[in-house]
Amino acid sequence: MSDARLPDRPVLAVDIGGTKLAAALVDPDGRVLADARVATPNPAVPDAGGLAAERLWRTLESLLGKLTADAGGPPLAGVGVGCGGPMAWPAARVSPLNIPAWRGFPLRARLRALYPGLPVRIHNDAICVAGGEHWRGAGRGYGNVLGVVVSTGVGGGLILGGRLVNGASGNAGHVGHVVVDPGGPPCACGGRGCLEAVARGPALVAWAREQGWRPDDPAATGVELAADARRGDPVAVAAMRRAGRAVGIALASTTHLCDLEVAALGGGLSQTGRLLFDPLEEAFRTHARLEFARRVEIVPAALGQTAGLVGAAALVLAQDRYWSAG
Amino acid sequence: MSDARLPDRPVLAVDIGGTKLAAALVDPDGRVLADARVATPNPAVPDAGGLAAERLWRTLESLLGKLTADAGGPPLAGVGVGCGGPMAWPAARVSPLNIPAWRGFPLRARLRALYPGLPVRIHNDAICVAGGEHWRGAGRGYGNVLGVVVSTGVGGGLILGGRLVNGASGNAGHVGHVVVDPGGPPCACGGRGCLEAVARGPALVAWAREQGWRPDDPAATGVELAADARRGDPVAVAAMRRAGRAVGIALASTTHLCDLEVAALGGGLSQTGRLLFDPLEEAFRTHARLEFARRVEIVPAALGQTAGLVGAAALVLAQDRYWSAG
Numbered sequence: 001m002s003d004a005r006l007p008d009r010p011v012l013a014v015d016i017g018g019t020k021l022a023a024a025l026v027d028p029d030g031r032v033l034a035d036a037r038v039a040t041p042n043p044a045v046p047d048a049g050g051l052a053a054e055r056l057w058r059t060l061e062s063l064l065g066k067l068t069a070d071a072g073g074p075p076l077a078g079v080g081v082g083c084g085g086p087m088a089w090p091a092a093r094v095s096p097l098n099i100p101a102w103r104g105f106p107l108r109a110r111l112r113a114l115y116p117g118l119p120v121r122i123h124n125d126a127i128c129v130a131g132g133e134h135w136r137g138a139g140r141g142y143g144n145v146l147g148v149v150v151s152t153g154v155g156g157g158l159i160l161g162g163r164l165v166n167g168a169s170g171n172a173g174h175v176g177h178v179v180v181d182p183g184g185p186p187c188a189c190g191g192r193g194c195l196e197a198v199a200r201g202p203a204l205v206a207w208a209r210e211q212g213w214r215p216d217d218p219a220a221t222g223v224e225l226a227a228d229a230r231r232g233d234p235v236a237v238a239a240m241r242r243a244g245r246a247v248g249i250a251l252a253s254t255t256h257l258c259d260l261e262v263a264a265l266g267g268g269l270s271q272t273g274r275l276l277f278d279p280l281e282e283a284f285r286t287h288a289r290l291e292f293a294r295r296v297e298i299v300p301a302a303l304g305q306t307a308g309l310v311g312a313a314a315l316v317l318a319q320d321r322y323w324s325a326g
Numbered sequence: 327m328s329d330a331r332l333p334d335r336p337v338l339a340v341d342i343g344g345t346k347l348a349a350a351l352v353d354p355d356g357r358v359l360a361d362a363r364v365a366t367p368n369p370a371v372p373d374a375g376g377l378a379a380e381r382l383w384r385t386l387e388s389l390l391g392k393l394t395a396d397a398g399g400p401p402l403a404g405v406g407v408g409c410g411g412p413m414a415w416p417a418a419r420v421s422p423l424n425i426p427a428w429r430g431f432p433l434r435a436r437l438r439a440l441y442p443g444l445p446v447r448i449h450n451d452a453i454c455v456a457g458g459e460h461w462r463g464a465g466r467g468y469g470n471v472l473g474v475v476v477s478t479g480v481g482g483g484l485i486l487g488g489r490l491v492n493g494a495s496g497n498a499g500h501v502g503h504v505v506v507d508p509g510g511p512p513c514a515c516g517g518r519g520c521l522e523a524v525a526r527g528p529a530l531v532a533w534a535r536e537q538g539w540r541p542d543d544p545a546a547t548g549v550e551l552a553a554d555a556r557r558g559d560p561v562a563v564a565a566m567r568r569a570g571r572a573v574g575i576a577l578a579s580t581t582h583l584c585d586l587e588v589a590a591l592g593g594g595l596s597q598t599g600r601l602l603f604d605p606l607e608e609a610f611r612t613h614a615r616l617e618f619a620r621r622v623e624i625v626p627a628a629l630g631q632t633a634g635l636v637g638a639a640a641l642v643l644a645q646d647r648y649w650s651a652g
Binding site for chain 1: 383470482486498502503506513515518520575582587617621650
């Protein structure tokens with residue numbers, strides 16, 4: 001019976017972001033057997049007839065087709081996808097903030113038609129990163145873990161009691177919108193003082209410019225800001241401290257609410273190491289004083305760029321822990 | 327077989343606080359069949375030999391004995407207890423902040439010895455309130471609920487995916503220590519700007535006094551402050567607004583993290599009605615702007631004083647949802 005071999009089959013894992021589309025074949029142990037990526041065709045303004053939406057879909061389809069063909073067309077256990085939010089979940093009609101071409105795009109239905117008979121499971125990209133880190137990364141072996149991604153935005157995913165938390169609509173884990181400064185800067189969500197409003201790369205860059213940071217490249221981003229911080233630029237260092245403090249406060253609140261064991265921090269900004277982690281720890285230790293909260297470990301994410309793909313694969317390969325929807 | 331009748335048996339539910347000990351027989355539908363209460367013998371400083379600890383235990387033992395005897399000594403399904411924290415959970419060696427006589431008191435072991443063969447399950451008192459409101463109160467029928475108690479302290483409990491969340495050590499739900507104002511007042515936990523530091527009754531009273539509130543009774547508490555707010559005293563009204571805003575911010579953070587459907591608010595302060603709920607809603611709506619978060623309903627708790635007892639009973643009567651420990 002072919003089904004008996006299913007547990008040995010790889011999953012086709014997909015990571016859909018505003019900059020790139022990535023795909024991989026991931027084996028049942030969470031190892032990436034093969035992967036491929038391509039720039040996201042992403043016009044700022046979608047054309048009216050939905051051509052941009054279809055063009056993006058065809059780019060994805062061809063990426064997946066080539067990856068599986070190059071691997072000899074192995075039988076698959078299923079398809080797991082991480083995609084930028086928001087989305088109607090679990091139906092996964094996706095409207096990624098950074099991909100204007102897709103608004104209500106029926107991603108799950110399309111992939112089901114492309115891979116008939118296989119489970120197709122889609123979740124928020126930051127949730128997949130958190131799931132990947134819990135399944136095979138820095139959170140492995142723990143029951144209560146928050147994964148955080150600090151990058152152009154700030155996202156996250158929550159594992160409690162050993163299982164991924166979805167909440168009412170698949171939106172649990174939005175740690176980027178924990179309020180860290182009620183009178184703070186306005187957030188793209190419409191709120192104010194969210195972690196994301198303070199700590200996302202573009203917000204730090206804007207803040208650093210206000211404080212007098214003058215990068216050589218006028219279009220410099222968080223990448224250059226982080227590099228300048230590593231070189232000791234005092235404003236860039238202060239920007240990392242600002243981000244670290246904000247993350248530390250949000251982690252204290254999250255820990256008190258959820259009684260975590262581990263918070264795993266990934267994304268571009270986390271690669272600045274102690275420049276971010278030292279002020280983060282300091283703020284966390286200032287605010288997380290109850291005995292149970294003091295035990296939490298804050299660690300860098302372990303899987304790097306592949307976390308999202310590994311977590312997407314886990315939606316299929318470890319569904320008992322990471323997938324509770326239909 | 328006597329076990330076959332077990333689902334019809336009542337649970338002996340217990341609520342242990344610094345002011346009173348309460349107990350009830352709760353039937354499988356969550357109805358209180360009989361109840362009793364007694365003031366907590368609670369000297370501020372326990373005597374060295376543990377006499378105060380034993381005196382408190384004997385008071386509890388006699389309360390429970392009288393309640394069950396008066397009811398004709400019915401066979402019980404088990405014993406469920408809500409007790410002030412902190413405690414080593416699930417072993418329930420309890421050290422309630424407001425009961426100095428018990429430090430590491432082996433409450434579960436004692437109750438097991440008193441009721442041999444019956445399940446004895448103990449959880450934090452605010453968690454029991456949240457469980458009670460989810461099982462039979464304002465959160466009934468929803469999968470994702472936060473219960474909050476605003477009183478002398480601020481506690482809570484979290485139900486996600488239809489089940490009580492315990493976290494790593496039974497401490498999930500500590501919404502009182504979500505940070506609502508990072509530079510705010512110091513908290514008894516050692517942190518700063520926690521919801522509890524701003525919104526608990528004594529903190530509001532202290533704040534109101536600073537602002538010029540002069541109650542007739544120099545020993546006035548949050549009860550009198552709330553009454554003065556209802557009478558229109560402007561400082562007392564401002565104190566309720568201060569509390570409401572802080573709760574609203576904490577609920578926005580919690581909603582973003584956990585993707586709630588309902589937040590149910592209980593405790594003495596919640597009885598000030600719109601004086602608390604209006605500023606609470608306003609702060610919540612300011613900070614919770616993502617579509618999924620805007621759907622959350624913030625409602626008054628429905629069970630009043632009995633919520634904790636009903637939730638304690640649920641630890642036994644609905645263990646699939648409210649008890650996952652040994």
